[in-house]
Amino acid sequence: MKIACLAGDGIGPEIMAEAKKVLAALDIAGIETADADVGGVAYRNHGHPLPPETLELCKAADAVLFGAVGDPACDNLERHLRPEQAILGLRQALTLFANLRPATMFAGLEDMSALRPEVARQIDLLIVRELNGDVYFGEKAIRTLPDGRRQGFDLMSYAEDEVRRIAHVAFRAAQGRGKRLCSVDKANVLETSQLWRDVVIEVSAEYPDVELSHMYVDNAAMQLVRNPGQFDVVVTGNLFGDILSDQASMCVGSIGLLASASLGETQTAFGTKGLYEPIHGSAPDIAGQGKANPMAMILSLAMLLRHSLGLDAQAARVEAAVAKALADGVKGADLGGSANCAEIGDAVVARL
Amino acid sequence: MKIACLAGDGIGPEIMAEAKKVLAALDIAGIETADADVGGVAYRNHGHPLPPETLELCKAADAVLFGAVGDPACDNLERHLRPEQAILGLRQALTLFANLRPATMFAGLEDMSALRPEVARQIDLLIVRELNGDVYFGEKAIRTLPDGRRQGFDLMSYAEDEVRRIAHVAFRAAQGRGKRLCSVDKANVLETSQLWRDVVIEVSAEYPDVELSHMYVDNAAMQLVRNPGQFDVVVTGNLFGDILSDQASMCVGSIGLLASASLGETQTAFGTKGLYEPIHGSAPDIAGQGKANPMAMILSLAMLLRHSLGLDAQAARVEAAVAKALADGVKGADLGGSANCAEIGDAVVARL
Ligand SMILES: CC(C)[C@H](C(=O)O)[C@@H](O)C(=O)O
Ligand SMILES: CC(C)[C@H](C(=O)O)[C@@H](O)C(=O)O
Numbered sequence: 019m020k021i022a023c024l025a026g027d028g029i030g031p032e033i034m035a036e037a038k039k040v041l042a043a044l045d046i047a048g049i050e051t052a053d054a055d056v057g058g059v060a061y062r063n064h065g066h067p068l069p070p071e072t073l074e075l076c077k078a079a080d081a082v083l084f085g086a087v088g089d090p091a092c093d094n095l096e097r098h099l100r101p102e103q104a105i106l107g108l109r110q111a112l113t114l115f116a117n118l119r120p121a122t123m124f125a126g127l128e129d130m131s132a133l134r135p136e137v138a139r140q141i142d143l144l145i146v147r148e149l150n151g152d153v154y155f156g157e158k159a160i161r162t163l164p165d166g167r168r169q170g171f172d173l174m175s176y177a178e179d180e181v182r183r184i185a186h187v188a189f190r191a192a193q194g195r196g197k198r199l200c201s202v203d204k205a206n207v208l209e210t211s212q213l214w215r216d217v218v219i220e221v222s223a224e225y226p227d228v229e230l231s232h233m234y235v236d237n238a239a240m241q242l243v244r245n246p247g248q249f250d251v252v253v254t255g256n257l258f259g260d261i262l263s264d265q266a267s268m269c270v271g272s273i274g275l276l277a278s279a280s281l282g283e284t285q286t287a288f289g290t291k292g293l294y295e296p297i298h299g300s301a302p303d304i305a306g307q308g309k310a311n312p313m314a315m316i317l318s319l320a321m322l323l324r325h326s327l328g329l330d331a332q333a334a335r336v337e338a339a340v341a342k343a344l345a346d347g348v349k350g351a352d353l354g355g356s357a358n359c360a361e362i363g364d365a366v367v368a369r370l
Numbered sequence: 371m372k373i374a375c376l377a378g379d380g381i382g383p384e385i386m387a388e389a390k391k392v393l394a395a396l397d398i399a400g401i402e403t404a405d406a407d408v409g410g411v412a413y414r415n416h417g418h419p420l421p422p423e424t425l426e427l428c429k430a431a432d433a434v435l436f437g438a439v440g441d442p443a444c445d446n447l448e449r450h451l452r453p454e455q456a457i458l459g460l461r462q463a464l465t466l467f468a469n470l471r472p473a474t475m476f477a478g479l480e481d482m483s484a485l486r487p488e489v490a491r492q493i494d495l496l497i498v499r500e501l502n503g504d505v506y507f508g509e510k511a512i513r514t515l516p517d518g519r520r521q522g523f524d525l526m527s528y529a530e531d532e533v534r535r536i537a538h539v540a541f542r543a544a545q546g547r548g549k550r551l552c553s554v555d556k557a558n559v560l561e562t563s564q565l566w567r568d569v570v571i572e573v574s575a576e577y578p579d580v581e582l583s584h585m586y587v588d589n590a591a592m593q594l595v596r597n598p599g600q601f602d603v604v605v606t607g608n609l610f611g612d613i614l615s616d617q618a619s620m621c622v623g624s625i626g627l628l629a630s631a632s633l634g635e636t637q638t639a640f641g642t643k644g645l646y647e648p649i650h651g652s653a654p655d656i657a658g659q660g661k662a663n664p665m666a667m668i669l670s671l672a673m674l675l676r677h678s679l680g681l682d683a684q685a686a687r688v689e690a691a692v693a694k695a696l697a698d699g700v701k702g703a704d705l706g707g708s709a710n711c712a713e714i715g716d717a718v719v720a721r722l
Binding site: 102137156235269 | 508515527528594
């Protein structure tokens, strides 16, 4: 089983090092890792944020462990050369259309949430974000109108099969959890959302055991603050999922704790091929200082073990070790603690 | 001075009655009000959510006081006949491109926010939402592709002059407040956002006294929970503004408290012509039961007095009366209290 490790920019390398430390400590037979450049560092070394050799490696691998991309030094590059294009390109090239973003309150962290502890304690939700469509991948340009004005445009779109496949993922996830699915859209304004809603309702006929509800995105953003405990599984499009999952991270206490899996339909020997990344970014302001919290990266490794390698027990072992470390007060600067990146990695390893 | 009163659907009529009660109590000379149907009720009475006579009344008025639209009974109508189209149509027909949504913590309500009191207490921000462009008004359709699949699409777009005029409104608002402006976009993915950012930077040259920053919308949704006190004025597009302002309402404690002004460039004798509405919806589930909180509607009236009629002192009087009522414990069901809609209106009148 082959894992491609793409550390990327900013804090990417330091958090990746800790995830690898955990993987090594698990000492699982038959796992091979290979590194490749991605993002701003790839642009500097190879002239492109997603060089062909990196893409080939990812195509050949069973799973991709991904750090973070983003580099202020690249802000003025043409769009297709910017670091962020690498992650968008990978999601598309590997047809990773289903992004799973769990948000669960860790015991002992209620005090870190911006929400009241009694509200925060209820959080146990999974956001299923569509990742291959929406306004992310439609035609887009800045053009000059006949009268000389510049106009920016981006085409938002979803075809029914794109909605159907993510709906199935979400309904199945709900079956494995609390059996409630909330589909978030803006059907009172967008035709894309109207089609989304229609197709989700069609698919729901195949999952009579799951209770389906619909919510407008503005209301969802509000409810996620007011009473996040009401949600079990949330399914939504690429753009709304981007916003809501970052928002949910703060309800949990720190974006440094949230992992994600991006899955498609390619099967590996023991599961589904996927890309695993923390939902936080490259945090260039703290890069190289050991201030990053590697827990989201380590929890992403756990998701990799579960979804791509079928190693549920090992995944649970890693998750329990992270929870134990947190309960024992091992906290990075993001949680008001003083443990540095390597110390947090060591603390997790010690609790495996 | 003529005010068009459009109560609309659901709780619209009951909250409008309380706003009118407050207006009557102010006993301002030369104010004339006129009622008209809008939304689902207009569809039932006239076959259209925004009948020509309603639009004409609004065109002739100096200001529009708007309750809420939205009616589940209309959910299956064709899109252009749904109640929500009335508010979208009015915003467009009157070229109301600048939506001002203040969110300020009321003394004594810190305990109602979903956020920790020490976080909630810091909130004093103004969201300036663009209201005439974005994916709201671009071409949109559900079409059938040659292979038989349905595809929904909505065109997101902004032209530079649309961005420029809202940027000016936001910079001027910042000059009158804390002199900090945060522009929210998704420039790492959207060309619309890239143009938005470029134009906001161009306009900033005219406002050297205002400190400008930029934030991606996913990060903004997170920061609005983590530390809303960091924001002074936020300027953003129609869709992101819709989401972020609803989210902000929960940080304040109840969506039943937040007012909004939608302004264009038409001048009245004493200010700018505008439409004023609570940011909450028609809440059909509690309509007609007296459970609605009319404070957002009454605070919208205060914004009307200030922006369209130039009556700053009267506006401040209304706002102070609402704050006093809250401080005195006059709370609706949305705030865990027991005052009904009319009692809240009376309580505000008694404190004018
Ligand atoms: C970096 C950016 C393009 C990306 C996105 O918007 O998808 C990020 O915010 C994420 O959520 O993974
Ligand atoms: C009713 C709906 C079309 C509207 C919008 O999205 O603008 C509402 O949510 C608002 O914020 O005023």
